Each structure stands twice: as structure tokens, then as C-alpha cells.
Amino acid sequence: MSPLDGSVSWVVISAGYELHPETCAFLETLRAPDSSVNTERTYAGRIALYLSYCAERGIDWTRPTLVQLSGFLRWLVEEPLPSKGRVVPPERRYREEKTANAILSTTSRFLDFCSTRGWVPLEVGNMLWEPKFLHHLPPGYDAGEDGQFRVIRSRTIKFRVAVEGYEWLLPEQIETLIGLTRNARDRFLVALLAATGARIGEVLGLRREDMHFLSDSRVLGCYERGPHVHIRRRANNSNGALAKSRRPRSVPVEADVVGFYADYQHVRDTVAEAGGCDMAFVNLFRPPLGEPMKYHGAKDLFDRLAARAGFAARPHMLRHSAATRWIRAGVDRDVVQDLLGHVSDQSMEPYIHSTSDERREAVERGAEHRKAGS
Structure with missing residues (x-):
């Protein structure tokens, strides 16, 4: 916390309380006047998780292989989380696959950032992404006059998870x-x-x-x-x-x-x-x-x-x-x-949500229309 204006910033340190310079440099890029400190805090925790995983297994964090990153992704969902509260016996909790994907996405972005500055080999940054052609465009997405934006970068490693609907209250x-x-x-x-x-x-x-x-x-x-x-x-x-x-x-x-x-x-x-x-x-x-x-x-x-x-x-x-x-x-x-x-x-x-009653009404109206035409 800054003693000058009270602003909050996040850093990542080693077990010996030494600053991790590459991570701190990456987090500093998030520290713009229009950025949320919550994003910086979340990214700091995710990168610290990756660095700790590498340190405990003797992996050079600057030169991970696809196999090692896949192992990190599996570990994220297989490693139990600390139990909440004072439940006896302790409740075994695990990360969801979508959470693991988010952590690896931040890790990939961090390694990509480091590769552009020479801290990580360029081939590491290149292996994290692959081109993907958008056959079906999301609503409102502008593919460009010649469709030049239909090809995007997609992560090479991730869990396939279903897209959940947004939750709301009646x-x-x-x-x-x-x-x-x-x-x-x-x-x-x-x-x-x-x-x-x-x-x-x-x-x-x-x-x-x-x-x-x-x-x-x-x-x-x-x-x-x-x-x-x-x-x-x-x-x-x-x-x-x-x-x-x-x-x-x-x-x-x-x-x-x-x-x-x-x-x-x-x-x-x-x-x-x-x-x-x-x-x-x-x-x-x-x-x-x-x-x-x-x-x-x-x-x-x-x-x-x-x-x-x-x-x-x-x-x-x-x-x-x-x-x-x-x-x-x-x-x-x-x-x-x-x-x-x-x-x-x-x-x-x-x-844009629909209720179960609205969906039922739509199906019943469709059935009535079909019967009327037969």
C-alpha cells in the first residue's frame, strides 16, 4: 500500500521474501488508472501458483514444455483446496475445470509477455497459442470487410467445458x-x-x-x-x-x-x-x-x-x-x-434470459401451430 496516496498494488515474492522481478513487471502493466486492483490481485495469485508448482518440481518456469503445462493443468483440478471453516471431518474441495482454464490462461499471458521481453524463449510463447478460424461469429463481432479477423489466437492447452448460462433472480x-x-x-x-x-x-x-x-x-x-x-x-x-x-x-x-x-x-x-x-x-x-x-x-x-x-x-x-x-x-x-x-x-x-414457463409456452404454441397446419 502506497504511503503517499493509499493506492494498493500487488507483487509476488519467493519463500525467501525476494521479489520476482518478471512477475512484478507484468503486474505493473495492469496498474493503469483505469484498471481494477482486483484484476491485479487475481493475476498475482494465479502466477504465484504456477511459479510455486514449478519450484516444487524442479521445472524451469521460463522453459516449460507442453507436457509440463498439461501436468500443471491437471494438478489444478486434482489438488485438494484448503477446507473452509471448521468442518469436521474436513470437506475435500477441488477447483473446477473452468477455474483451472482461467489460471492457465493467465499463466499463458504472463509467459507470452515475458517472451516479448527476452525473459522466456520465443518458442515457448509461440507454442501456447494456435490459430483458430471462427466459422460462427459471436453476436456483434466484427470480422472485418474481408473477414481478416475471423482467425484468432486460441490456447493450445485447456479443458473443454460447457458454457454455462448466466444466473439471475426472479x-x-x-x-x-x-x-x-x-x-x-x-x-x-x-x-x-x-x-x-x-x-x-x-x-x-x-x-x-x-x-x-x-x-x-x-x-x-x-x-x-x-x-x-x-x-x-x-x-x-x-x-x-x-x-x-x-x-x-x-x-x-x-x-x-x-x-x-x-x-x-x-x-x-x-x-x-x-x-x-x-x-x-x-x-x-x-x-x-x-x-x-x-x-x-x-x-x-x-x-x-x-x-x-x-x-x-x-x-x-x-x-x-x-x-x-x-x-x-x-x-x-x-x-x-x-x-x-x-x-x-x-x-x-x-x-437476455427466458424462464421455464416462457420456454414451455413457446413449445406449446409451436405444437399448436403444427397441428393446425396438418
Whole structure:
């Protein structure tokens, strides 16, 4: 953590507490003003895992063979993870194949980076990728006028895993989560995520000045109509929260969200330590009181809510739910894209969901049409 501005950066060290210079150089390329510290942290852990695997087996990390990298990939799913909590007997947990693929993808990117700087032989970087021709283009993908972008680089080593659908919550499930919260702050947090479709990093990075919950905000110098919240990217949030989108946006909210915020402010005002903090979400019930709420606090909250509700619940599922709700209500896709803070229309595809009832209705209508024509 920088003593100058409090910014967080990640490094990788050996067992003897020596910096690994190549990894630190790679991580520094991720340390741009518009990058998330969470990406840097994740990549650091993945590369450290690869380096540790090589060190324990006497493998030169700069010259791995395809066989050795395949062994690393298998080890990632076969090596048990540390047990969580104090379960007796300890629960045996393993990485999923898609997680192993992600780790090897980062490792390949790191080795590729090193090969361009002469730290790793070029043949190592070249063997990690192979050309792949896209016969079927993803929605929104531009193949170029002459199809020159149909050939992409694909990793040579990876598990074949099925592409899972994006998870979302039904309106009644969201109401259940809100009803299961045990304090006004958590109730407002869940309701705000559900109403705005914002990312958890965007919400945790909100300041009190971003809450324009008056019916007319012109007194605040804002001409956005009705209650709304401003989502802005700030790189200096002390809790590490970062808005992914570089473009600021405002998202309208409904009266119930404003009511939840008023309840939260009433409780917050009773905690003296919170008075000097301008962040919207702060710790009110456990030390350090008044400090900004962090990612792990939000994760713990949703883990508890999911356990009480009996179904999966994560912050990003509320984002998918909001997008799906808007699209089904007939909101123009360009407007939904703007509300979500997406730059590309292609990013909208994951948010188009159908329920089992809708799929059943489609099949039954198709059967009726077939019978009518026979």
C-alpha cells in the first residue's frame, strides 16, 4: 500500500521474501488508472501458483514444455483446496475445470509477455497459442470487410467445458432477499443493486454526494429528472472499490429505494464514527466502525442471505435481473445498454434470459401451430 496516496498494488515474492522481478513487471502493466486492483490481485495469485508448482518440481518456469503445462493443468483440478471453516471431518474441495482454464490462461499471458521481453524463449510463447478460424461469429463481432479477423489466437492447452448460462433472480426472489436482510444498510444495498443493475464495485464506490434522491435536484446543480444515483469512476476509493465503466452515468431509482436510503441514514446517524466518512456504505455494526464497506463484507452478506433463502444469491445476479427486467418491459436496448454502462452492444447478449414457463409456452404454441397446419 502506497504511503503517499493509499493506492494498493500487488507483487509476488519467493519463500525467501525476494521479489520476482518478471512477475512484478507484468503486474505493473495492469496498474493503469483505469484498471481494477482486483484484476491485479487475481493475476498475482494465479502466477504465484504456477511459479510455486514449478519450484516444487524442479521445472524451469521460463522453459516449460507442453507436457509440463498439461501436468500443471491437471494438478489444478486434482489438488485438494484448503477446507473452509471448521468442518469436521474436513470437506475435500477441488477447483473446477473452468477455474483451472482461467489460471492457465493467465499463466499463458504472463509467459507470452515475458517472451516479448527476452525473459522466456520465443518458442515457448509461440507454442501456447494456435490459430483458430471462427466459422460462427459471436453476436456483434466484427470480422472485418474481408473477414481478416475471423482467425484468432486460441490456447493450445485447456479443458473443454460447457458454457454455462448466466444466473439471475426472479422478482419474488429479490423480494425474499430484501425481506431477509436484518438491518437498514443491507436492505438499501440489496434494493439499490436490484433497482440500478450496477456492479458491486460501482455501488461500494458511491459517495453520499452521488445520491440525488430529491424529486428535483436542481438545487444540487443537477438537471437529471427525478430521484437518481450518479455512478462515477474514482481510482482513489479507500476500500478498493472501482467502477468498471470509465464513462459516468446516472440511473433513476424508484420511491421504495429512496425510502430504504432514508431508513439507512437514520441508523447511520446514530454511529458517531460514520459522520466523517463520505462513502455511501460504511461499517455500522463491527470494527472498524465508520470505515467504508469492502468487497469481502458484501460477499459475506450475500453468502448469509443465500443460506437463509435457500438459493444462490450474488451481487452480479441482481445486475442480470435488472437488465432482463428492462428488456422484457420493452425498454430499447440502447437505453438498457446506457443504464448498465456498457460500451459495446455485444455485451448485452448475456442479459437476455427466458424462464421455464416462457420456454414451455413457446413449445406449446409451436405444437399448436403444427397441428393446425396438418
